[in-house]
Amino acid sequence: MAATPATAYGTLAERFPDFDLKPPDVIAARATSFWDPSPARGACLFKPTSTDEVSRFMRHCHEERLPVVIQGGRTGCAGGAVAGDGQIIMSLEAMTEIEEIDETGRTVTVQAGCILQTLQDAVAEKGFLLPLDLGARGSCTIGGNVATNAGGINVLRYGMVRAHVLGLEAVLPDGTVLSSLNRMLKNNSGYDLKQLFIGSEGTLGIVTRVVLRLEEAQPHRDTALVALDRFDAVPLFLRHMQRHLGGGLTAFEAMWGDYYDAVTLPGHGHAAPMARGAPYYVLLDSTGNADNTETMNGGILTDALAAALDDGLITDAVIAKSARETENLWIVRENFEAITAQTPCFLYDVSLPMQHMDTYVTAVQRQVRQKWPANREQEGQCHVLGHVADGNLHLFICPFTDGPDAKPVADRIVYETLTPYGGAVSAEHGIGHDKKDWLGITRDETEVALMRRLKRTIDPRGILNPGLIFDMTGQD
Amino acid sequence: MAATPATAYGTLAERFPDFDLKPPDVIAARATSFWDPSPARGACLFKPTSTDEVSRFMRHCHEERLPVVIQGGRTGCAGGAVAGDGQIIMSLEAMTEIEEIDETGRTVTVQAGCILQTLQDAVAEKGFLLPLDLGARGSCTIGGNVATNAGGINVLRYGMVRAHVLGLEAVLPDGTVLSSLNRMLKNNSGYDLKQLFIGSEGTLGIVTRVVLRLEEAQPHRDTALVALDRFDAVPLFLRHMQRHLGGGLTAFEAMWGDYYDAVTLPGHGHAAPMARGAPYYVLLDSTGNADNTETMNGGILTDALAAALDDGLITDAVIAKSARETENLWIVRENFEAITAQTPCFLYDVSLPMQHMDTYVTAVQRQVRQKWPANREQEGQCHVLGHVADGNLHLFICPFTDGPDAKPVADRIVYETLTPYGGAVSAEHGIGHDKKDWLGITRDETEVALMRRLKRTIDPRGILNPGLIFDMTGQD
Numbered sequence: 001m002a003a004t005p006a007t008a009y010g011t012l013a014e015r016f017p018d019f020d021l022k023p024p025d026v027i028a029a030r031a032t033s034f035w036d037p038s039p040a041r042g043a044c045l046f047k048p049t050s051t052d053e054v055s056r057f058m059r060h061c062h063e064e065r066l067p068v069v070i071q072g073g074r075t076g077c078a079g080g081a082v083a084g085d086g087q088i089i090m091s092l093e094a095m096t097e098i099e100e101i102d103e104t105g106r107t108v109t110v111q112a113g114c115i116l117q118t119l120q121d122a123v124a125e126k127g128f129l130l131p132l133d134l135g136a137r138g139s140c141t142i143g144g145n146v147a148t149n150a151g152g153i154n155v156l157r158y159g160m161v162r163a164h165v166l167g168l169e170a171v172l173p174d175g176t177v178l179s180s181l182n183r184m185l186k187n188n189s190g191y192d193l194k195q196l197f198i199g200s201e202g203t204l205g206i207v208t209r210v211v212l213r214l215e216e217a218q219p220h221r222d223t224a225l226v227a228l229d230r231f232d233a234v235p236l237f238l239r240h241m242q243r244h245l246g247g248g249l250t251a252f253e254a255m256w257g258d259y260y261d262a263v264t265l266p267g268h269g270h271a272a273p274m275a276r277g278a279p280y281y282v283l284l285d286s287t288g289n290a291d292n293t294e295t296m297n298g299g300i301l302t303d304a305l306a307a308a309l310d311d312g313l314i315t316d317a318v319i320a321k322s323a324r325e326t327e328n329l330w331i332v333r334e335n336f337e338a339i340t341a342q343t344p345c346f347l348y349d350v351s352l353p354m355q356h357m358d359t360y361v362t363a364v365q366r367q368v369r370q371k372w373p374a375n376r377e378q379e380g381q382c383h384v385l386g387h388v389a390d391g392n393l394h395l396f397i398c399p400f401t402d403g404p405d406a407k408p409v410a411d412r413i414v415y416e417t418l419t420p421y422g423g424a425v426s427a428e429h430g431i432g433h434d435k436k437d438w439l440g441i442t443r444d445e446t447e448v449a450l451m452r453r454l455k456r457t458i459d460p461r462g463i464l465n466p467g468l469i470f471d472m473t474g475q476d
Numbered sequence: 477m478a479a480t481p482a483t484a485y486g487t488l489a490e491r492f493p494d495f496d497l498k499p500p501d502v503i504a505a506r507a508t509s510f511w512d513p514s515p516a517r518g519a520c521l522f523k524p525t526s527t528d529e530v531s532r533f534m535r536h537c538h539e540e541r542l543p544v545v546i547q548g549g550r551t552g553c554a555g556g557a558v559a560g561d562g563q564i565i566m567s568l569e570a571m572t573e574i575e576e577i578d579e580t581g582r583t584v585t586v587q588a589g590c591i592l593q594t595l596q597d598a599v600a601e602k603g604f605l606l607p608l609d610l611g612a613r614g615s616c617t618i619g620g621n622v623a624t625n626a627g628g629i630n631v632l633r634y635g636m637v638r639a640h641v642l643g644l645e646a647v648l649p650d651g652t653v654l655s656s657l658n659r660m661l662k663n664n665s666g667y668d669l670k671q672l673f674i675g676s677e678g679t680l681g682i683v684t685r686v687v688l689r690l691e692e693a694q695p696h697r698d699t700a701l702v703a704l705d706r707f708d709a710v711p712l713f714l715r716h717m718q719r720h721l722g723g724g725l726t727a728f729e730a731m732w733g734d735y736y737d738a739v740t741l742p743g744h745g746h747a748a749p750m751a752r753g754a755p756y757y758v759l760l761d762s763t764g765n766a767d768n769t770e771t772m773n774g775g776i777l778t779d780a781l782a783a784a785l786d787d788g789l790i791t792d793a794v795i796a797k798s799a800r801e802t803e804n805l806w807i808v809r810e811n812f813e814a815i816t817a818q819t820p821c822f823l824y825d826v827s828l829p830m831q832h833m834d835t836y837v838t839a840v841q842r843q844v845r846q847k848w849p850a851n852r853e854q855e856g857q858c859h860v861l862g863h864v865a866d867g868n869l870h871l872f873i874c875p876f877t878d879g880p881d882a883k884p885v886a887d888r889i890v891y892e893t894l895t896p897y898g899g900a901v902s903a904e905h906g907i908g909h910d911k912k913d914w915l916g917i918t919r920d921e922t923e924v925a926l927m928r929r930l931k932r933t934i935d936p937r938g939i940l941n942p943g944l945i946f947d948m949t950g951q952d
Binding site: 159162182192 | 578582583627632635639648652653654655656660661663664665668672676691692694711715719763764765827866898899900903907915920922923926927930933946
């Protein structure tokens, strides 16, 4: 049976006298999310300070069939943490403790509400690297990172969050505390239950504590930007660089020429660190040990790029010679305000096998231009960049029209064009509420049916983040 | 409701006229497993040649509530693939095709019955590395590797099988084919269902096809053996080497002094590549690009070891100077016949945080000596080695007695001593039938209850590998 909708704040505060529930005006003083400045909505806001409090609260909600929306740093791109009027919000923001950095076992145990950057800094002080890094580092929380299986810029070398989580503690919808705080790299003792809670967007349990694997800090970083004259050369160049740099290649980001030209437009964007007009650009990082700066990383990177130029894989290359130059290269990839300023601008996050990428992008771009040939005297645009080595592209579609159908049409172009290539409608951002109509592009009915069976087994009353990822069927 | 026990071969052959079922004498012509040469048992043996055949067969078994035991290469160490009299065996050995090596996307799609080494060789021919490697490579199958989340010697750098699987196809106990053949590094479109089938030892579904991630081959490999005079130095030396070698450090195997001395005993074992008598030894591999052999890997490794000697982290070091010398170093770690010849010899596979390892090993060794002080005029022995960087130890216990209680007593010493350290009774070998009495050391009742709920949800009739990992309760 489905959960009943929650009632007004006054009633809730009466029914939950043991918990400190904040009223709607406190909620409305916050923005809906990082992406939406409008006042947030919800019947009440609860900020537990311990796992026990999360558990006791959920036991009540389960008994009374009250739906609960879970929030971390509210930086997600798929609307997964946005509550409606009348919904109970549980935010993990008060559970921020870094409980233990085990320098011998190389793990950190942390509460879910800790901000990613806070944790990165804390482990860096001990000489470790937390390999997870993404743009929202200053606001997003570890719990949200785990619940959404966050990706980011180091996935090529270190994997997504799933690869860093050794153990976790989660509270099930009925309040049961599941403690799987494993600290070893290897543990094949029974089902690996933590996998259920990683990337399921808080629909199966509330992640309260996490044990993460730490890596040795690699203090030296070299950054290079290269140009390529054909897409076929991108995967060949990637293989070439991995053969030369091995595990030292930590980032490999592609930018399509249109994107690069748009963000380096003279007078409007960044200084162009390399001639504009090439069809493709790749930005890459090589990291290693500081003691070998000159003899190892510098030399190897220079040699590998020289060989790539000789072989005709790339047509131009620059290596940053200072921290300032590194920043000037990365800003071209990370700051795309020149594009997003052209409102509306729709951001997409898809993945597909690299061999189909160029065909796919060309098809999307052609449809965008055909659909919006001359709004505001401009042709519609589709700018593309992404974690190409991971199969992950981000697309910015600018239709130059405010018409209400622009977003649905852009969605259709991006997702339907993906169908023949076995691609994913979400590479790293999740499905949330925003993309669930398109889940069927990536997952078939058998898969979604099994997802529903899992949801029904673990949350039989459907109270935890209801309606995320997929809708339940009449059977519930 | 539990599955009914299967009936005799004649009856089964009659009930399954569409399938080629082999009788018990064909089964008995095989060994039970790699570890047990006695004739295998079972009511009938079915070797499907396609996913469709697996599916149709399981649909029948589900309808008639017939239990099925799934087999791959039968090299598992926990008895997970051993069938009893009257049980139906399904072996994936006839589904061996390597369907596609995608050189651009760097993936391989393979049927579950393919032998690991066959696949390693096939991808190596194209310049790729399949990072999974373990002793049973010549017999074990990819399906078995996935079902048991195999580990091995490259986990430190590349992770366990779970990290290599991008997608898979599995047949559920009722015959439903779940096709999740994702080929991208990133795909957050809904629950990551493949995780259910990785490491659950074939109790939730039969893995029939797998998409694995490939890495660039790193053709050069340097091997070193070092001695250490205290255990505290082992984790410090590991950090030191990872700081210097970064992703180039691919193996880091520890041997306790007693082990090293036993396998290099003059006249009985291998030539000792380094003086015997040190308390600890570490064997390590550094891999990289052949083009940089002399200037990079050789130099960095030599420098890093010299610095470790200067800092007092290690007391001695040798680097192999030829393939022959590399082999002579690794044979000390991989060939322990001098120990296993002292029957009975019980092999264990545990993991625990590195900071507790030495205390744990000392406590186990003391109990072994106390329990078996002078059988056959020898003190009981416990030899220890393992993938120490992964928290994973293998213990060989030699009680020098054939008494029937020796194994249960050794089990108790190994597992009960593990309890205070949050260790795992299986690091990489799985639970199977053999260790399920000890699962409670590592997983609590809440976790096991959730495992049972998952099993019941996906295999409500309990027909797939019944009795593996945990027993079902009366509720089923």
